[in-house]
Amino acid sequence: xxxxxxxxxxxxxxxxxxxxxxxxxxxxxxxxxxxxxxxxxxxxxxxxxxxxxxxxxxxxxxxxxxxxxxxxxxxxxxxxxxxxxxxxxxxxxxxxxxxxxxxxxxxxxxxxxxxxxxxxxxxxxxxxxxxxxxxxxxxxxxxxxxxxxxxxxxxxxxxxxxxxxxxxxxxxxxxxxxxxxxxxxxxxxxxxxxxxxxxxxxxxxxxxxxxxxxxxxxxxxxxxxxxxxxxxxxxxxxxxxxxxxxxxxxxxxxxxxxxxxxxxxxxxxxxxxxxxxxxxxxxxxxxxxxxxxxxxxxxxxxxxxxxxxxxxxxxxxxxxxxxxxxxxxxxxxxxxxxxxxxxxxxxxxxxxxxxxxxxxxxxxxxxxxxxxxxxx
Amino acid sequence: xxxxxxxxxxxxxxxxxxxxxxxxxxxxxxxxxxxxxxxxxxxxxxxxxxxxxxxxxxxxxxxxxxxxxxxxxxxxxxxxxxxxxxxxxxxxxxxxxxxxxxxxxxxxxxxxxxxxxxxxxxxxxxxxxxxxxxxxxxxxxxxxxxxxxxxxxxxxxxxxxxxxxxxxxxxxxxxxxxxxxxxxxxxxxxxxxxxxxxxxxxxxxxxxxxxxxxxxxxxxxxxxxxxxxxxxxxxxxxxxxxxxxxxxxxxxxxxxxxx
Numbered sequence: 240x241x242x243x244x245x246x247x248x249x250x251x252x253x254x255x256x257x258x259x260x261x262x263x264x265x266x267x268x269x270x271x272x273x274x275x276x277x278x279x280x281x282x283x284x285x286x287x288x289x290x291x292x293x294x295x296x297x298x299x300x301x302x303x304x305x306x307x308x309x310x311x312x313x314x315x316x317x318x319x320x321x322x323x324x325x326x327x328x329x330x331x332x333x334x335x336x337x338x339x340x341x342x343x344x345x346x347x348x349x350x351x352x353x354x355x356x357x358x359x360x361x362x363x364x365x366x367x368x369x370x371x372x373x374x375x376x377x378x379x380x381x382x383x384x385x386x387x388x389x390x391x392x393x394x395x396x397x398x399x400x401x402x403x404x405x406x407x408x409x410x411x412x413x414x415x416x417x418x419x420x421x422x423x424x425x426x427x428x429x430x431x432x433x434x435x436x437x438x439x440x441x442x443x444x445x446x447x448x449x450x451x452x453x454x455x456x457x458x459x460x461x462x463x464x465x466x467x468x469x470x471x472x473x474x475x476x477x478x479x480x481x482x483x484x485x486x487x488x489x490x491x492x493x494x495x496x497x498x499x500x501x502x503x504x505x506x507x508x509x510x511x512x513x514x515x516x517x518x519x520x521x522x523x524x525x526x527x528x529x530x531x532x533x534x535x536x537x538x539x540x541x542x543x544x545x546x547x548x549x550x551x552x553x554x555x556x557x558x559x560x561x562x563x564x565x566x567x568x569x570x571x572x573x574x575x576x577x578x579x580x581x582x583x584x585x586x587x588x589x590x591x592x593x594x595x596x597x598x599x600x601x602x603x604x605x606x607x608x609x610x611x612x613x614x615x
Numbered sequence: 616x617x618x619x620x621x622x623x624x625x626x627x628x629x630x631x632x633x634x635x636x637x638x639x640x641x642x643x644x645x646x647x648x649x650x651x652x653x654x655x656x657x658x659x660x661x662x663x664x665x666x667x668x669x670x671x672x673x674x675x676x677x678x679x680x681x682x683x684x685x686x687x688x689x690x691x692x693x694x695x696x697x698x699x700x701x702x703x704x705x706x707x708x709x710x711x712x713x714x715x716x717x718x719x720x721x722x723x724x725x726x727x728x729x730x731x732x733x734x735x736x737x738x739x740x741x742x743x744x745x746x747x748x749x750x751x752x753x754x755x756x757x758x759x760x761x762x763x764x765x766x767x768x769x770x771x772x773x774x775x776x777x778x779x780x781x782x783x784x785x786x787x788x789x790x791x792x793x794x795x796x797x798x799x800x801x802x803x804x805x806x807x808x809x810x811x812x813x814x815x816x817x818x819x820x821x822x823x824x825x826x827x828x829x830x831x832x833x834x835x836x837x838x839x840x841x842x843x844x845x846x847x848x849x850x851x852x853x854x855x856x857x858x859x860x861x862x863x864x865x866x867x868x869x870x871x872x873x874x
Contacts (some may be wrong), residue, residue, distance in 0.1 A: 249686065250808050252648070257800055259629075287803025300803055 240535050241305040242443065249553065250291070250302060254310045255284055262317035268588050269320055269442035276442060280324060282462060284354015288314075292329045294336050297348035297431035297575040304539040307313045308484040315488025319591035322485055323443035327395040330478040331358045331404055335421070338470050339463040343421055347402050359400035361391040361448060368393070371406070371417070371471055378407035378418050380457070380464075385409070385420060386429070387453040393598070397446025398431045400424065406467050417467025421459045428453030439590030447584065475600060476549050479556035480542075482558070482599045483535050486559035486592070493563075493570035493588040494524040500583075501573055517573055525565045531559045550612040553605040560602060567592040616785075617670045618660045619720045620693065621730035622653040624677060624684035628735060638835030640682060651683045651793070652731025654691075657794035659761060660729050661692035668762070670694045672723050676715055677708045682814060689809040690801030695762070696812070701819040713745030718822040720750060725786065727768065730756045732790035747788035754788035755781050759795055796848070 243251065261282060270277050279462045283289055292307050293299020299566055302310075307329070315322040332351055335358075350356035368427040376389025387407055391397070396397035402423050415463040423428065430449040437445060472557055501512035538551045554613045567589040571578035578585045626632070629648035649657075660671045673688035675681045676699040685696040699706075699715055708710040720728050726749070735739035738757075747754030759778070760771035768787050772779045801809075849865065850856040865871040 246807070249683065249810075250803060252683070253801065253806055255650075260800075262659055263777065285802065286800050287805075300807055443823055 240358040240533070241303075243306065243309075247397065248308045249305060249383065250587070251313070254288060254313050255288075256282070257288065257319035258313050262314065262321060266321075267584060269318055273436075273441040275324070275396070275444050276321060277399065279321065280352045282358070283325065284323075284352070287458070288554070289325065289328060289354050290352035291534050293348055293352040294331050295471055297344055298352050299332075304542045305482075305536055308480070308535055308538045308539055311481055311484040311526060312488035312491065314406070315494035318373040318442075319485060319489050319588070319594075320442040322488065323440050323594075324396050326478070326481045326553050327360065328358060330474055331360055333417065333477050334360075334404065334419075334470060334474040337473065338419070338466075340390065340458070341423065341590040343459065343461065347415035347423075350401070356398050356401040356424055357396050358402040358404060359396040359446075360474070361394055361405045363393045364389065364391055364504075369601050371468065374408055374572055375418065376405070376407055378405075378409040378420060378455070380409070381454075383457055383541060384454040385418070386436065386448045387420065388423070389450055390432075391448045391450075393435070394446045394448055395598075396444055397448050398434050398444050398560065400444070403448075404461065405453075405455070408466055411465035414465070416465030417471070418464045419461040419467045419470045420451060421453045421461055426453060426455065428553050438593060439587070442596045444446070452478075472549070476552045477542075479601050480535060480538055480548070480607070481553040482553035482595055483552075483559035486595050487531050487535065489592050489595075490524065490531070490559075490563045491569040493585055493592075494521065495526060496583065496585050496588075497521060497524070497570035497573040497591060500556050502575075504549055505561035511573070512546075515530075520569045520573060524569060527562045531562050536557055550609055553600075553608045556599065557602045557605045557609070560592075563592040563595050609612065616669070617672060617724055618663065618727045618729060618821075619672050619674055619723050620656050620688065621716055621726035621728070621746075622652070622661045622673050622675050622684045622688050623650040623731070623734050624648070624675065624681045625650040625734055625736040629781045634836060634838075634840060638837060640836050641784065643769040647680055649687045650731055650734045650736070651798075652686070652791055653688075654731075654795060655793060655795040656729040656789070656791035657688045657691050657693065657733055657770060658798040659791065660727075661799075662693065662796060663763065664692060664784070668770045672697060674699070674719050674723075675710060676701050676819065678702045678704060686809055687801065689812055691799055692801075695723075697817065698814050699757060699817050699822065704852055705819055709717060709739055709741035709745060710784075711825075713742050713749060715819060715822040716742065717746045717749040719817070727785060728739065728752070728788045729789075730797055732792050736871055743790040750786075750788070752786050752788050753783040754790065756790045758789050759792050760818040761789060761795065764844065781843045785793050 266281055290299045290303045295301050311322060329350055335348055351358055364375055378385040378387045379573055387405060404418045405422055407418055409416060428451050432447045432449055435445040502510050502519050504511045535555050538548050538555055541548050571585050572587050574583055574585050577583055620678050621632050624647045627646050627648045631639045635641055637707055663669050671693045673685045673693040673696045675685045682698055685698055689696050697871040706715055730743050744754055755770045757772045757773040760774055762769050766784050766785050769782045771791050848856055848859045
């Protein structure tokens with residue numbers, strides 16, 4: 240098990256404090272108003288929290304994967320919707336720093352690390368989501384530019400983004416392949432058509448975009464033309480681990496709320512935590528969270544050793560997202576009627592958790608990935 | 616000009632308190648944070664540094680668990696940091712702690728000494744006035760506003776039902792109350808940068824004289840007993856409720872006689 244060093248402990252203390260003082264008090268309003276909290280996101284940037292994973296040469300602090308997973312859990316426990324934007328940003332910073340040219344990195348990473356700019360990943364389409372190979376958006380080489388046409392849906396941070404990482408179909412020689420391009424909002428041809436109204440994760444915008452003759456310079460290709468699958472899968476692998484950490488954060492927040500409530504809610508003359516039926520729920524939550532914690536940190540350990548973690552990241556995503564669903568549902572049950580009302584945050588945890596088994600690759604697809612590996 | 620700011624690491628007020636078999640509070644690095652009152656003092660001192668270019672020296676006393684408090688003060692912008700190592704926790708006695716801190720304030724040639732008006736854990740509010748006494752300096756307690764005008768520290772201080780405006784000559788001792796300044800969040804860059812700075816360490820034995828004369832010790836700590844639940848007196852009419860209340864006060868609580 241990873242033991243955090245003094246420096247990491249200091250970072251975690253500072254992040255925890257920021258979450259307690261700044262994010263947690265705002266979380267309910269973010270959910271209620273369903274508006275992206277730009278100011279709070281900028282504050283996160285100023286505090287250096289968004290820079291934690293960026294490489295040093297781009298103004299980042301390059302902390303360990305272990306430490307970042309804990310940070311994500313803390314932010315998710317305070318506001319899962321804000322952590323959606325943070326998670327999306329950190330996955331994309333990983334993508335850019337790993338696959339893009341230094342010029343592209345310099346163009347956007349320092350601004351992403353300070354929260355001055357936001358980036359979104361444009362993968363999902365009406366007929367392509369988990370199935371990346373069905374992407375229909377096209378990028379056609381036209382002199383010094385790629386001409387991009389098509390539509391994207393369910394794009395996290397789409398309508399508030401400054402940079403767009405677009406996955407599109409292209410021709411490489413006589414073959415068809417996937418290309419990853421970096422566009423920015425100043426380029427004509429990007430149209431935001433709407434933001435979705437969602438069950439949970441409200442305040443994290445989920446947008447529908449259209450690209451109409453969007454001209455992206457050829458030096459804005461991330462990786463090589465035709466490398467899109469490699470870029471996407473490597474990034475999704477990291478993103479899935481981040482979603483697992485989000486699940487642990489939401490589950491922890493729900494469990495702690497349920498524990499506290501069960502100590503104060505008295506029925507038949509004693510606090511409900513004294514009843515075994517309630518205790519067992521709380522204990523099962525604890526066991527699940529501890530197991531999930533051990534799982535994500537074992538994967539972080541592999542990443543730090545430079546190992547591939549495609550199967551493991553899928554395992555963690557499935558386990559922790561479904562754990563978050565279960566724990567939040569049980570926590571709501573512990574709260575009884577109060578849990579069903581908006582006076583307590585547990586109903587928000589419940590709604591937010593429901594997103595986790597769906598996005599960043601549905602859990603059904605994750606099981607296919609795991610199945611393919613164990614049956615190979 | 617040099618400002619010495621005393622900082623303390625305390626139990627996180629949000630942490631669940633636990634005691635060992637001897638009745639001592641169980642402390643570990645997980646449940647300790649910088650004291651909020653110290654932090655107000657640090658923030659104002661750092662603001663003065665930024666406005667007027669002063670040197671700010673953060674000072675703490677304690678075992679190794681006290682180091683994060685001065686590191687935090689450095690991350691907030693203090694120029695230097697001292698830790699007086701006290702592994703046996705001798706300086707939990709306010710009298711001794713004040714002696715040591717006064718000696719350190721002299722050693723760093725402080726023109727202004729700042730700290731919290733009390734600490735969030737013990738709340739004894741003894742150390743800063745004692746430091747002022749030992750150094751023979753004027754001090755203002757519960758300061759919610761302060762500014763410097765030449766050699767004068769102009770303060771607003773909280774008193775029972777209002778605010779007292781008190782000016783003192785430098786050198787002086789100023790005790791921060793909530794509201795003096797809104798502590799900043801050190802950025803992650805500040806935190807990482809602070810790791811490279813050295814904390815100067817001294818031993819408590821270099822300063823401590825004697826603590827035997829008038830010292831007092833906390834023998835045992837325990838949680839207050841939980842408040843017993845009350846009861847609601849109900850009745851059809853007001854006079855019935857009053858009757859029942861009087862009976863309860865006379866027969867159960869036994870605080871009324873002859874009613």
